[in-house]
Amino acid sequence: MPSPVSDIPAATPDLAAAHYAGKLAFETDCSDVRAAFAAGKVDFVLLDVRSPALFQQAHLPGAINLPHGKMTAHRMAEWAKDTLFVVYCAGPHCNGADKAAFRLAKLGLQAKLMIGGMTGWADEGFAFESQAAAAE
Template sequence: MPTLNAVIQTPAADSAAAQAHFQATLQFETDCADVHGALASGAPGFVLLDVRGPALFAQGHVPGALNLPHGKIVASRLADYPPQTLFVTYCAGPHCNGAARGALRLAQLGRPVKLMSGGITGWLDEGFALTQTASAGEVAKANG
């Protein structure tokens, strides 16, 4: 019998509970590779939001992402999108909770939302390129 350690000390959930848990996780999160593949298809079916500030967005962001800092996610900024529009949020990476803050704001506004786990860090780890905006000032003006 193996020595008790932190991994085996608490038994794994039964298969039904594990299935329910992991299915639920996929309702809230997606990953960088899936986002990349969907964007490459030309018809992703979602709006990708970089919820970091304009200066960081200008330095490098996922191609096709829109910059809407999590603190500026309000109903009026979403008015041009049909209510069923799925939004996917991301921020700097696993050390940042901006994507969760943005996702929470969207959910509070009754919008479908998922979080792209890994953020910029995950995107780069997958070997995907970032794109840059001409200047941080232009992005700041656009974000008013």
Template sequence: MDSAPKTGKRSAVTAISPAPSGVAREHFAAEFTFETDCSDVHDALSKGADFVLLDVRSPALFAEGHIPGAINLPHGKIIASKMAEWSQDTVFVTYCAGPHCNGAARGALRLANLYRPVKIMAGGLTGWMDEGFELAKGEAGR
């Protein structure tokens, strides 16, 4: 059933047609190779994570509140020597303050440039809190 109004004018939403379903399927399936969500991270952490969770914000912001189990490594400090303690196939998940922050992407790019497997946790810290998950406080930087 088509419930769209027949005004003859297209909205900003439909002015550019959606991609064909095959293209859309490939695009959305690929997103899961680049990101995960707060709920999946929370679930994995509660069962024993098979990844390293990196909070890429500043040490001061990390100390104010972070995801329990996260390691603080600001994105600008992600360099080969800092990553040497983990095996080359270790999966990293980066997060920052939230959707308004590009720190997670900056950290993920630095990790990818070091040939490390990486995903971003969509939503960041604000998404984590929106889910009602607890924060830890204090320092645990690198």
């Protein structure tokens, strides 16, 4: 009798590769975002889509605050059409980043969701910035 794990057979390697390639086209993670900044290879715009008040309290270093409701064609015209946006919100319990990625896609722009959001960043032990600290 198979275990609950193998009761449903695993996908073939070709199907698994296609699935995970597709998934990675939509997502990135905290570690990869931090590594890009640390290496100076930031080829994306990091958007914190939470409220300005929450952004002022704490945010990821290098992030720009732009709540998803403010993502209009006019506002997004500041960036080239081929810009990659990485969006995040509070964490897995928040769908603000999903809404932002959806809005960006509807505007014809590329977006990836940073899985984990603020919660994932904290879980990795990475430091946050705050507006108060930036002003000092």
